[in-house]
Amino acid sequence: MTQPVTPPANPDVTIRVGSAPCSWGVWFSDDPRQTSWSRFLDEVAEAGYHWIELGPHGYLPTDPARLTDELARRDLRVSAGTVFTALHRGPAVWDATWSEVRRVAALTRATGGEHLVVIPEFWRDPATGEHLEPDVLGPRQFADLAGGSDWLGARLREEFGLRMVVHPHADTHVGDETTVTRFLDATDPASVSLCLxxxxxxxxxxxxxxxxxxxGERVGYLHLKQVDPAVLAHVHAEGLPFGTAVRRGVMTEPPGGVPDLPPVLRAARALDVDLFAIVEQDMYPCPPEQPLPIARRTRRYLASCGA
Known part of the structure; x- marks a missing residue:
């Protein structure tokens, strides 16, 4: 494993490191196996982070005044909200999509966030592996995905002042190099940025x-995460869905996995733009005492990398 190398100092570039509820085993707005929202806020602050994402809508308090107060008491701030969308299904779903997205956008804006992370819908059930749709979009569906993304990004900017950052994700139609670059080439940079x-x-x-x-000009936001290559090899060999892969431990604590993060941070700093870099280590479900020690070690490790 390459040793951490501090990127060259650049006083004009700020990388704001934070964490997210998924690093505490949170995937849903309400699940008895998940860490409580108050414990998450206490522990993310205790681990040394000052920025968080909202996670699934309804997990944290949705009253802006209450949430702002809870964050301020712990010296925390919001970097982004998160939504799943199925824009490839065409304009017929866009109005319904907006009614869901606007709730998250409003809370994000009201609590000081400036980004909305948009994740394409899964093509297979992340728990059972059941195929819900083909894993490759046809020309019409891809055109709807690109056009819908442009529409949503422009509307979020105009109505909420938020920057939309689309998140390539396992078991979705935007995930590997081919689909990511095709998606970026087909969308408007003024409306659609990337959450790498x-x-x-x-x-x-x-x-x-x-x-x-x-x-690089399309990268507007980072999630810092590593995968265990040995586990990943088994996941691909067995054709496992994402939820099963997570339970197998495919997402691992840095610096024990790939990609090596110091080169990623150096490349990000070379863009000469301010970025958020939010730590995510999916661990759903996990024992309540597991996340905090990992979060502390990860924050120390990233500090050793200059972040």
Whole structure:
């Protein structure tokens, strides 16, 4: 494993490191196996982070005044909200999509966030592996995905002042190098930026450094994550869905996996733009005492990498 190398100092570039509820085993708005929202906020602050994502809508308090107060008491701030969308299903679903997205967008904006992370819908059930749709979009569906993304990004900017960052994700139609670059080439840079999740991109066979160096002007946000290559090999060999892969431990604590994060951070700093870099280590479900020690070690590790 390459040792951490501090990127060259650049006083004009700020990488704001944070964490997210999924690093505490949170995938749903309400699940008895998940860490409580108050414990998550206490522990993410205790681990040394000052920025968080909202996670699934309804997990954290949805009253803006209450949530702002809870965050302020712990010296925390919001970097982004998150939504899943199925824009490839065409304009017939876009109005319904907006009614869901606007709830998250409003809370994100009201609590000071400036980004909305948009994840394409799964093509197979993440728990059972049941195929819900073909894993490759046809021309009409892809055109609807690109057009819908442009529409949604422009509307979020105009109505909420939010920057939409689309998150390539395992078991979705935007995941590997081919689908990511095709999607970026087909969408409007003024409306659609990229949330580069280093773990999901590696899961799908992508090279994060090469993507930053090639499409850096589209990278508006980072998720820092690693995968265990040995577990990943079994996942691909067995054709496992994402939820099963997570339970197998495919997402691992840095620096024990891939990609190596110091080169990613160096490439990101070379863009000369301020970025959020939000730590995500999917562990659903997990024992309540597991996340905090990992979060502390990960924060120390990233500090050793200059982040």
């Amino acid at each position: 999740d280093t773990g999901h991109y590696a899961y799908c066979g992508g090279d994060s450094v090469r993507l930053i160096e090639t499409y």
